[in-house]
Amino acid sequence: MASDSPVAIQEDDPTKATTALLSFNTDSSSSKSPRKLTTTIVFISLVLLSCIALSAAVAFAFLFFSAPKTTIHSSSFYSRPLKKLNHPVVLLISSDGFRFGYQYKTSLPNINRLIANGTEAELGLIPVFPTLTFPNHYSIVTGLYPPYHGIINNHFVDPHTGESFTMKSHEPKWWLGEPLWETPLWETVVNHGLKAATYFWPGSEVNKGSWTCPKGYCRNYNESVPFEERVEIVLEYFDLPSDEIPVFITLYFEDPDHQGHQVGPDDPEITEAVKRIDGLIGRLIEGLEKRGVFQDVSVILLGDHGMVGTCDKKLFFLDDLAPWIEIPSDWVQSYTPLLAIRPKGVDPKDVVAKMNAGLESGKVENGKHLRVYLKEDLPSRLHYAASDRIPPIIGLLEEGFKVEQKRTEKKECGGAHGYDNDFFSMRTIFIAHGPQFARGRKIPSFENVQIYNLVTTILNIKGAPNNGSLSFPSSVLLASP
Numbered sequence: 001m002a003s004d005s006p007v008a009i010q011e012d013d014p015t016k017a018t019t020a021l022l023s024f025n026t027d028s029s030s031s032k033s034p035r036k037l038t039t040t041i042v043f044i045s046l047v048l049l050s051c052i053a054l055s056a057a058v059a060f061a062f063l064f065f066s067a068p069k070t071t072i073h074s075s076s077f078y079s080r081p082l083k084k085l086n087h088p089v090v091l092l093i094s095s096d097g098f099r100f101g102y103q104y105k106t107s108l109p110n111i112n113r114l115i116a117n118g119t120e121a122e123l124g125l126i127p128v129f130p131t132l133t134f135p136n137h138y139s140i141v142t143g144l145y146p147p148y149h150g151i152i153n154n155h156f157v158d159p160h161t162g163e164s165f166t167m168k169s170h171e172p173k174w175w176l177g178e179p180l181w182e183t184p185l186w187e188t189v190v191n192h193g194l195k196a197a198t199y200f201w202p203g204s205e206v207n208k209g210s211w212t213c214p215k216g217y218c219r220n221y222n223e224s225v226p227f228e229e230r231v232e233i234v235l236e237y238f239d240l241p242s243d244e245i246p247v248f249i250t251l252y253f254e255d256p257d258h259q260g261h262q263v264g265p266d267d268p269e270i271t272e273a274v275k276r277i278d279g280l281i282g283r284l285i286e287g288l289e290k291r292g293v294f295q296d297v298s299v300i301l302l303g304d305h306g307m308v309g310t311c312d313k314k315l316f317f318l319d320d321l322a323p324w325i326e327i328p329s330d331w332v333q334s335y336t337p338l339l340a341i342r343p344k345g346v347d348p349k350d351v352v353a354k355m356n357a358g359l360e361s362g363k364v365e366n367g368k369h370l371r372v373y374l375k376e377d378l379p380s381r382l383h384y385a386a387s388d389r390i391p392p393i394i395g396l397l398e399e400g401f402k403v404e405q406k407r408t409e410k411k412e413c414g415g416a417h418g419y420d421n422d423f424f425s426m427r428t429i430f431i432a433h434g435p436q437f438a439r440g441r442k443i444p445s446f447e448n449v450q451i452y453n454l455v456t457t458i459l460n461i462k463g464a465p466n467n468g469s470l471s472f473p474s475s476v477l478l479a480s481p
């Protein structure tokens, strides 16, 4: 091939030389023949195409292999090593009733620092049903749906003993989960020989299994303790020698739930309450930074549920059902937004049929905004049947509606939660910042029963059986390098 190289023949015409160079296997001297010319053009085209394809391949290969170094920082694939602490620490913060979307009401520089450099549920965290404070806080720390952890409402009656549970009931018998193997996070942690600390959380004062609500690491609930003081006490744990710092710490604020009930979610008072929470988060970040541990601590900021506005025109009265069935008040365990009825001496099935006949008749004010079910007929996504503590009849209300026994003179507009967890207004926030959370990452919404496995995975301890999925943590957390 080299012996009859066409280059030698094409002396002075540069265009021809190029052509010849490309068509070195053809006889360039006969290129005037039309057939040969066509062949040459086709050949040149093919070679040109090959060159383009080759360049493209090289370009892609370059982009592909250089991408991790240039466009995405390679360290963002892996969790970041601890700088000061000698074990991971999770600080779980609940801001009660922090409805998803409140974070856009005003500028919240501190919460936005966590969001900007952390992982956020882009459309919020989904509470469990009923979207009430105690059932949700206990689902967050056990990973169990309410029938399995036992706290099925903020107050309820045990059908076997007739005893009442209230938010002040700290006897272990109310707080279920199989003893020794279904445990709230503080107990799981202690079972692994590690330290936990709680600055308020529903259930944290209950002595259960190896958890004894130890002095200095657990407090009796007292809503009068200023939020700032709670933050300072939590920060003091980080003054301890690294080995003694609790690996799991809870912190609880009653706001903005408190304001939400009084004025509804759209009042300027909410904006002020949310700003105040942001200030507390700022205080916390600053304290952690001062101690050199902000980048080491996994801070998870979340809420228990959202909030929706309620007003007088969205009321339903049980007494209006009298033409179909009388519902005496001593059958009713809770009215609103979770209507829960335990009828006495009557088949619950008949009660449901008669109530729904009234509701669907079109003759009862706001009747079409309430639907009652035998608990076993509720949509299964609500996971609200598998407990004797749940009364046999449950009503589902449309968003913002309320149930009362009878008409009164009372006029009232405010906010409520407790509705179907499918309502967007019931969603809350999930914002997580720490060595195992990617910076600036948005993740899809998820139910709060997933948090338990997330925390045990961060702490690298074996969790108790629960309703979260075992694959969830790896879909959210950065891998170990």
Ligand SMILES: *[C@@H]1O[C@H](CO)[C@@H](O)[C@H](O)[C@H]1NC(C)=O
Pocket: 112, 113, 116, 117
């Ligand atoms: C995010 O983290 C980087 C690296 O530590 C830091 O330089 C930056 O200031 C942080 N951004 C915010 C908003 O805190």
Ligand SMILES: *[C@@H]1O[C@H](CO)[C@@H](O)[C@H](O)[C@H]1NC(C)=O
Pocket: 222, 223, 224, 225, 226
């Ligand atoms: C609750 O906290 C307030 C404020 O710190 C304090 O004055 C009060 O004594 C506490 N109540 C109890 C019962 O400890």
Ligand SMILES: *[C@@H]1O[C@H](CO)[C@@H](O)[C@H](O)[C@H]1NC(C)=O
Pocket: 144, 145, 148, 182, 383, 465, 466, 467
């Ligand atoms: C939830 O977890 C409990 C305890 O492990 C289990 O008994 C129950 O079947 C689970 N329920 C669902 C719906 O996964």
Ligand SMILES: [Zn+2]
Pocket: 096, 097, 132, 133, 134, 257, 304, 305
């Ligand atoms: Zn709440």
